[in-house]
Amino acid sequence: MAELSTQQSFVIQVDGDVFVTACPGSGKTRVLSEKIIATLDRGISPHQRALALTYTNRAADEVSARLQEHGYSKKHLWTGTIHSFALEWILRPYASYEPLLRNGFSVIDEAALRKLTDSLRMKHGVDSRAEIRMGFLRNGQLATTVPNRRSLIEECRKRLKEERLIDFDHVLYLALDLLRRKPEIAATLGAIFCLVCIDEYQDTQDLQFGILAAIVRASNGNSRLFLVGDKNQAIYSSLGGMAKTVDELRREFDRPDLSHHELSGNYRSTQRIVDFCASFCQADKEKVISLARHVG
Numbered sequence: 001m002a003e004l005s006t007q008q009s010f011v012i013q014v015d016g017d018v019f020v021t022a023c024p025g026s027g028k029t030r031v032l033s034e035k036i037i038a039t040l041d042r043g044i045s046p047h048q049r050a051l052a053l054t055y056t057n058r059a060a061d062e063v064s065a066r067l068q069e070h071g072y073s074k075k076h077l078w079t080g081t082i083h084s085f086a087l088e089w090i091l092r093p094y095a096s097y098e099p100l101l102r103n104g105f106s107v108i109d110e111a112a113l114r115k116l117t118d119s120l121r122m123k124h125g126v127d128s129r130a131e132i133r134m135g136f137l138r139n140g141q142l143a144t145t146v147p148n149r150r151s152l153i154e155e156c157r158k159r160l161k162e163e164r165l166i167d168f169d170h171v172l173y174l175a176l177d178l179l180r181r182k183p184e185i186a187a188t189l190g191a192i193f194c195l196v197c198i199d200e201y202q203d204t205q206d207l208q209f210g211i212l213a214a215i216v217r218a219s220n221g222n223s224r225l226f227l228v229g230d231k232n233q234a235i236y237s238s239l240g241g242m243a244k245t246v247d248e249l250r251r252e253f254d255r256p257d258l259s260h261h262e263l264s265g266n267y268r269s270t271q272r273i274v275d276f277c278a279s280f281c282q283a284d285k286e287k288v289i290s291l292a293r294h295v296g
Helices: 006-013 028-042 057-069 082-091 110-124 147-162 168-181 183-192 206-217 246-253 271-295
Strands: 018-022 049-053 077-080 193-198 224-229 259-263
Touching: 006 028, 006 259, 018 028, 028 049, 028 057, 028 193, 028 224, 049 082, 057 077, 077 082, 082 168, 082 183, 082 206, 110 147, 168 183, 168 206, 183 193, 183 206, 193 206, 206 246
Parallel strands: 018 224, 018 259, 049 077, 049 193, 193 224
Antiparallel strands: none
8 A cells, every 4th residue: 555645644643633625536534544543553541432434335444444454443443324323322322311212213214214205295295306305403393494395294204203213314313412412421422432533524414513513522622523525525415415614613513723634635636637626616516506596
């Protein structure tokens, strides 16, 4: 494997909370893996571990493989999606604190949920092509504002409740609600995870930011942040992904000293192509914003 670049080595060794923006092919996942290894090499207490949240199995496998090469096992790291994390570390251990969960629950898969929502479209006058988003705002209100879609979702959630089922959007809201109502849960997780890594930060949704911020804020400085990504590679913005600015991240996590660094190198293409792509993405984004304002 190629040696780390000067930029990569620097962001791995820098102390404190770190936010890294990087172009495609710049080795973001490798840098994230090496950051975890560097943290573990410095030594942590036996009850602590690192947390790496990824959006693909490939990225999670890459992080796990890199750590295994350095002699670290699963007891040193938890890696996976935010939904899996919320289920394993918040909802299942603390289900007794949530009336909706305390008598047992299951998570409905996306195919079954889609089948259920499709069966309700005609009844609520929702076009077959209309997107049904089941998400919540942080205050517990449904994110959808279109009346007939809201009524469809409300009936859908009523049916899920009767079957003691929750969907992935409900997983996130219930996890955040538990952390807010039971701050000792957030404090416990903040004491366990000494390093919180977020891969592809630009695809993180608002509730996901809320969950992670609750843990980091409750850690009393124990949990360090390491975020990597690229706003031009956002692929989940239509599903609520938020490419927050560094100032927004500082406020969200209450980390005013969060430092921002860039990786400009590329190992899969030339820098000219990367620069052209970045310019194209920005121009395209401005067109979309302009069109939205005109339509609005």
